[in-house]
Amino acid sequence: MxxxxxxxxxxxxxxxxxxxxxxxxxxxxxxxxxxxxxxxxxxxxxxxxxxxxxxxxxxxxxxxxxxxxxxxxxxxxxxxxxxxxxxxYPGVESLTGTLTITELLARSAIDRVEVLGDPGQPDPDTLLVTRSHVRPQWQDGALVLTAMPAAYGTLVPFEVPDPTPCCSDH
Incomplete structure (x- = not known):
C-alpha cells in the first residue's frame, strides 16, 4: 500500500x-x-x-x-x-481484554511487541492485559507495541489509559 x-x-x-x-x-x-x-x-x-x-x-x-x-x-x-x-489502525477495536501476543498480532496491524528491559521477543503465548488502550508506535516502518511486565507473568501496554497528571497531589 x-x-x-x-x-x-x-x-x-x-x-x-x-x-x-x-x-x-x-x-x-x-x-x-x-x-x-x-x-x-x-x-x-x-x-x-x-x-x-x-x-x-x-x-x-x-x-x-x-x-x-x-x-x-x-x-x-x-x-x-x-x-x-x-x-x-486496522484491528484496534478487537484489542480488548486479555490476549496472547499471537492473538494481538493476528487481530491487528501491529507488527511486533517489545518488552521494556528485555532485548528478546516475548513468548507468543504470553498474555497481554490490554486495558482497552493499545497505542503502538511506528519504528523503522514497523508498528511496534511497547509493553511492560505485570502481575502473574502477564504484560500490559506501556502507556496507561488514564495517567495521573504530574503534581496532581498538590
Missing part, C-alpha cells in the same frame, strides 16, 4: 485531547478500513501534538483534505515525522 498521508495541526498540547480529535475526525470522515490515525509530538518554539491520517488511496486523501479544509482545519501533506503513535 502506498501511503497517502495528511496532517491536521490543531495546536493541541495534550495526547488525550489529540486521541479524541482523531476519533472525531475518523467519524466525521467515515474513514476506510485500512486507515491509520496517529499522534505526533511537534517540538520547537511551540511544542504541540499534531495528528496524521494515512489513507489507502489518493481519492480518499483528496476527499479527506477537501472536507477538513472546508471545516476550517489546518491541513498539510505528509506526516510530521516517522514515529507516530497509532490510535486508529
Amino acid at each position: 502506498t501511503p497517502y498521508v495528511l496532517t491536521v495541526d490543531a495546536g493541541l498540547r495534550d495526547l488525550r485531547v489529540a486521541d479524541h480529535l482523531l476519533h472525531a475526525l475518523a467519524a466525521e470522515l467515515s474513514l476506510a478500513k485500512g486507515a491509520f490515525g496517529c499522534t505526533h509530538l511537534v517540538r520547537g518554539d511551540h511544542p504541540r501534538v499534531a495528528v496524521s491520517l494515512t489513507l489507502p488511496s489518493s481519492p480518499l486523501l483528496r476527499t479527506a483534505r477537501e472536507r477538513l479544509t472546508a471545516r476550517g482545519r489546518e491541513v498539510s501533506d505528509g506526516a510530521p515525522d516517522a514515529i507516530g503513535r497509532a490510535v486508529i
Whole structure:
C-alpha cells in the first residue's frame, strides 16, 4: 500500500485531547478500513501534538483534505515525522481484554511487541492485559507495541489509559 498521508495541526498540547480529535475526525470522515490515525509530538518554539491520517488511496486523501479544509482545519501533506503513535489502525477495536501476543498480532496491524528491559521477543503465548488502550508506535516502518511486565507473568501496554497528571497531589 502506498501511503497517502495528511496532517491536521490543531495546536493541541495534550495526547488525550489529540486521541479524541482523531476519533472525531475518523467519524466525521467515515474513514476506510485500512486507515491509520496517529499522534505526533511537534517540538520547537511551540511544542504541540499534531495528528496524521494515512489513507489507502489518493481519492480518499483528496476527499479527506477537501472536507477538513472546508471545516476550517489546518491541513498539510505528509506526516510530521516517522514515529507516530497509532490510535486508529486496522484491528484496534478487537484489542480488548486479555490476549496472547499471537492473538494481538493476528487481530491487528501491529507488527511486533517489545518488552521494556528485555532485548528478546516475548513468548507468543504470553498474555497481554490490554486495558482497552493499545497505542503502538511506528519504528523503522514497523508498528511496534511497547509493553511492560505485570502481575502473574502477564504484560500490559506501556502507556496507561488514564495517567495521573504530574503534581496532581498538590
